[in-house]
Amino acid sequence: MKKNDANRNLEENAKQKDLAYNKSDGTDQFMTTDQGVKVNDDNNSLKAGDRGPSLLEDFILREKITHFDHERIPERIVHARGSAAHGYFQPNAEAKKYSKAGFLQDANSTTPVFVRFSTVAGFRGSTDMARDVRGFAVKFYTEEGNFDLVGNNIPIFFIQDAAKFPDLVHAVKPEPHHEMPQAASAHDTFWDFISLMPESMHMIMWAMSDRAIPRSYRMMEGFGVHTFRFINKKNESSFVKFHWKPKLGTHAVVWDEAVKISGNDPDFHRRDLWEAIESGSFPEWELGVQVIPEADEHKFDFDLLDPTKIVPEELVPVTIIGKMVLNRNPDNFFAETEQVAFHPGHIVPGIDFTNDPLLQGRLFSYTDTQLSRLGSPNFHEIPINRPIAPMHNNQRDGHMRQEINVGRVSYHPNSLGGGCPFQAKIAEGGFESYNERIDAKKVRERSESFADHFSQAKLFFESQTQVEQDHIINALRFELSKVEVPAIRERMLGLLSQVDTNLAKAVAKGLGMQVPRSPERPMNHGVGADDKGKQEPKPLVKYAQTSDALSMIKNKLNSDTIESRQVAFLCADGVDGNSVNTMKAALEKEGATVKIIGTNATAIKTAEGKELKVDHNLLTVSSVLFDAVFIPAGEASIDRLKEEEKIPEFLNDTYKHCKVIGADQEGILLLNETNFVLQLSEAKLEEQGIITSDTTKASLTADFISAMGEHRFWIREKPLT
Numbered sequence: 001m002k003k004n005d006a007n008r009n010l011e012e013n014a015k016q017k018d019l020a021y022n023k024s025d026g027t028d029q030f031m032t033t034d035q036g037v038k039v040n041d042d043n044n045s046l047k048a049g050d051r052g053p054s055l056l057e058d059f060i061l062r063e064k065i066t067h068f069d070h071e072r073i074p075e076r077i078v079h080a081r082g083s084a085a086h087g088y089f090q091p092n093a094e095a096k097k098y099s100k101a102g103f104l105q106d107a108n109s110t111t112p113v114f115v116r117f118s119t120v121a122g123f124r125g126s127t128d129m130a131r132d133v134r135g136f137a138v139k140f141y142t143e144e145g146n147f148d149l150v151g152n153n154i155p156i157f158f159i160q161d162a163a164k165f166p167d168l169v170h171a172v173k174p175e176p177h178h179e180m181p182q183a184a185s186a187h188d189t190f191w192d193f194i195s196l197m198p199e200s201m202h203m204i205m206w207a208m209s210d211r212a213i214p215r216s217y218r219m220m221e222g223f224g225v226h227t228f229r230f231i232n233k234k235n236e237s238s239f240v241k242f243h244w245k246p247k248l249g250t251h252a253v254v255w256d257e258a259v260k261i262s263g264n265d266p267d268f269h270r271r272d273l274w275e276a277i278e279s280g281s282f283p284e285w286e287l288g289v290q291v292i293p294e295a296d297e298h299k300f301d302f303d304l305l306d307p308t309k310i311v312p313e314e315l316v317p318v319t320i321i322g323k324m325v326l327n328r329n330p331d332n333f334f335a336e337t338e339q340v341a342f343h344p345g346h347i348v349p350g351i352d353f354t355n356d357p358l359l360q361g362r363l364f365s366y367t368d369t370q371l372s373r374l375g376s377p378n379f380h381e382i383p384i385n386r387p388i389a390p391m392h393n394n395q396r397d398g399h400m401r402q403e404i405n406v407g408r409v410s411y412h413p414n415s416l417g418g419g420c421p422f423q424a425k426i427a428e429g430g431f432e433s434y435n436e437r438i439d440a441k442k443v444r445e446r447s448e449s450f451a452d453h454f455s456q457a458k459l460f461f462e463s464q465t466q467v468e469q470d471h472i473i474n475a476l477r478f479e480l481s482k483v484e485v486p487a488i489r490e491r492m493l494g495l496l497s498q499v500d501t502n503l504a505k506a507v508a509k510g511l512g513m514q515v516p517r518s519p520e521r522p523m524n525h526g527v528g529a530d531d532k533g534k535q536e537p538k539p540l541v542k543y544a545q546t547s548d549a550l551s552m553i554k555n556k557l558n559s560d561t562i563e564s565r566q567v568a569f570l571c572a573d574g575v576d577g578n579s580v581n582t583m584k585a586a587l588e589k590e591g592a593t594v595k596i597i598g599t600n601a602t603a604i605k606t607a608e609g610k611e612l613k614v615d616h617n618l619l620t621v622s623s624v625l626f627d628a629v630f631i632p633a634g635e636a637s638i639d640r641l642k643e644e645e646k647i648p649e650f651l652n653d654t655y656k657h658c659k660v661i662g663a664d665q666e667g668i669l670l671l672n673e674t675n676f677v678l679q680l681s682e683a684k685l686e687e688q689g690i691i692t693s694d695t696t697k698a699s700l701t702a703d704f705i706s707a708m709g710e711h712r713f714w715i716r717e718k719p720l721t
C-alpha cells in the first residue's frame with residue numbers, strides 16, 4: 001500500500017494530486033458519471049422546455065443526487081470528532097529485548113502509521129475544546145499485519161468492567177429528552193452515574209485536571225490504558241503499559257481559555273495539527289513501555305488487570321523503545337479520518353492481551369461497531385484499513401466486497417486449491433496466543449483486588465502543584481454547579497471526601513454546601529458488591545510518595561521549547577519595522593510562528609514606509625488563540641491600537657491566562673489600556689512574565705524567548721478562596 005509510505009513527502013503528494021487531474025494526453029480531466037460517461041452540462045437538469053418540468057430519464061441528475069443523499073454514514077457512538085495524520089514509527093535498539101514483534105526488531109526500519117486523535121462525548125461537529133478525554137489511536141501497518149494501539153491521553157478509565165460502558169456513555173452523552181448539553185460532562189445524568197460509581201474517582205481526578213483541556217494534540221501524552229503483554233523470542237511473557245511521550249512536552253490551556261477558544265475557533269486542535277504538519281513542524285512522540293516481569297504480577301498493592309489503576313512511574317520506570325513522527329496530512333477527511341477503523345484486538349505476534357475485563361469487552365465491540373458504521377464486514381478492504389502485509393483467507397462476499405477472488409476454493413482444508421492458503425507454523429510467523437494457565441470457576445464477580453477506588457485518586461490529587469489542585473477544585477465546582485439535583489452533588493462531596501478532605505471542603509465551599517459527615521454507601525466497593533456480600537471495603541493504602549510524573553507542571557516532560565508556538569504581534573500603521581523584524585527573526589529561529597495582527601485584513605504601513613502583510617484582522621482573533629503577545633515599538637501604531645475596542649480584552653485575557661506579554665519601547669504604553677497594569681510595580685514585571693525593554697537582562701528577544709519557554713506565569717493566578 002504505497003499511500004502509507006511513511007517517507008512520501010508533501011511535495012510529492014501535491015504532484016500526485018495534480019497528475020490525477022491532468023493526464024498528459026488530456027483525456028482524464030473530463031467530468032464523467034460514475035459509469036465513466038463524459039458529462040456535457042453539470043449545471044442544468046434535463047427539462048421538457050427551459051421552463052418545463054424535470055425529466056425522470058435524467059440519469060446524470062439522478063445519479064448525482066442519489067449519491068449525495070447517501071454521503072453520510074453513522075458517526076462513531078464515542079470519539080465521533082477526530083483529526084488524523086500519517087507518519088512513521090521507528091524502534092530503537094532496546095525494543096527487541098522485550099517483544100518478538102517484527103516491527104520492533106530493527107532500529108533502522110520504519111513502519112507506516114496512521115494516527116487519529118479525538119474527543120469522546122461530542123458529536124462530529126462539536127468543539128475541539130470540550131473538557132473531555134482525548135482518544136489517541138495509532139494504526140501500525142507492520143509487515144506482519146496491522147497492530148492498533150487504541151489508547152487515550154489519560155492512563156486509566158472510568159470503569160473496571162466492559163458491562164458498564166454503555167451506561168457510562170448513555171450518562172455522559174447529551175441527555176436523551178432534549179439532546180443537551182453537547183460535548184460536555186457538566187450535567188445531571190453524568191454526575192448521577194459517577195456519584196454511584198466509586199470506581200470512577202481516579203479517572204474523575206484526571207478528567208477534572210487540565211489534562212482534559214490540552215493545548216494541542218501534539219502536546220499530549222498517550223497511554224494504552226490496559227496492561228498488555230509482550231512476548232519475546234524466548235517465548236517469555238511480560239506485562240506492559242504503553243506510553244507516548246510528546247517531544248513538545250505535555251501542555252494544557254486554562255478553563256477560561258478553553259471556553260473562549262470554543263467560540264473563537266471550534267477547530268482549534270484540528271487546525272493546529274493540520275498547520276503544524278503543513279509547515280513541516282512534524283509532531284513527534286517517543287514510545288515507552290513499563291515492563292513488568294510475569295513473576296511480579298502480584299507484587300503491587302493494586303491489580304495490574306484493573307484499568308482504573310496506573311503503575312506509578314516511580315515504581316516501574318518507562319523504557320523508551322522507539323519514536324513516532326507524523327509527517328503527512330490526509331488527502332481526504334472522509335476516506336481516511338472518518339473511515340479508519342481501529343480495534344484493540346488488532347495485534348501481531350509478540351503482543352498479546354491480558355484478562356483486564358474492560359479490554360476483554362473491547363475486543364468484541366470494535367468489529368461489531370464497524371458493521372453498522374462502515375456497513376459491511378469488508379471494512380478491512382477500505383484503503384486506509386488495508387494491511388500492507390499480504391492477506392489471504394477464505395472469507396468471501398458480503399456488501400461492498402472489493403476483491404475479485406478467483407478459483408473455486410474458499411475453504412480449508414482443501415486439495416483442489418493445493419491446500420492454499422496454508423496455515424503458518426509459529427516459526428513461520430503464525431500467531432499463537434500466550435499459553436496462560438486458567439483454572440477457575442465461571443462467575444459474575446469482581447476480584448477483591450479491584451476494590452480500592454480511592455488510593456490512586458488521592459495519589460493523583462496530592463501529586464499536583466497548588467495551581468493544579470486549584471484547577472481541579474474549580475473544575476469540580478463548575479461541573480457540580482451545573483448539576484440540578486442536590487442529592488447528586490451531595491453524593492459527589494461524599495466521594496470526594498474519601499479522596500482528600502481539603503478537596504471535598506473546597507468544592508463544597510464553592511457550591512455553598514457542607515461535606516456530608518457519613519457519606520452514602522457504597523464506598524470503596526465495586527458496584528453490585530453489596531448484593532454478593534463478598535467484597536468488604538479494603539483499608540485505604542496510602543502511597544508513601546507522590547508521583548511527579550502525574551503533575552504536568554512538575555513533570556520533566558514539561559519541555560521548555562517554544563517550537564511551533566504562536567505569537568501575536570499587535571500592529572497598526574506606523575509600527576516600527578525594525579522592532580517587528582528583530583523579534584520575528586529571533587522567534588522564528590527558535591521554531592515559533594509569528595502572526596501579524598493588524599487593524600485591517602490586508603497590510604499596514606510601517607514607520608519606515610514599508611508595507612507589512614497582515615495575517616489576521618484584529619476583528620477576527622482573540623488572544624486565546626496564541627501562546628504569547630508582543631507589542632512592537634512605534635508611537636503612531638500604539639496610538640492607533642489604543643482606539644481599538646478589542647485591545648483591552650486582548651491584553652487582559654493574555655494576562656489572566658498567565659501568558660507572556662512583550663513590549664518594545666513605547667509598546668509598554670498600550671498596557672495602560674488594561675485593568676491589570678495598576679497591580680504591577682515595575683520591579684515585578686519580569687517575574688510576572690511581562691518583558692519590556694526596561695526589564696531585560698540580556699536582550700528583549702532573548703528574555704522574551706526564555707519567558708515563553710516557561711509557558712505560563714502561574715504567579716498571576718489568585719489562590720482559591
Ligand code: HDE
Pocket residue numbers: 076077078079082116117118134135136137150151152157161162163165223224225226340341342358359361362365366367369370
Ligand atoms: Fe473505545 N470505542 N470502548 N475505548 N475507543 C470506540 O469504536 C468501547 C475504551 C477508544 O479514532 C468505538 O470504531 C468499549 C477505552 C478510542 O476511530 C467503540 C469500551 C479506551 C476510540 C468503542 C471502550 C478506548 C474508541 C466507537 C469499554 C482507551 C476512537 C467507534 C469496554 C484505552 C478510535 C469505533 C478512532 C472508539 C467501544 C473503552 C479508546 C464503540 C465497549 C478504555 C481512542 O467500538
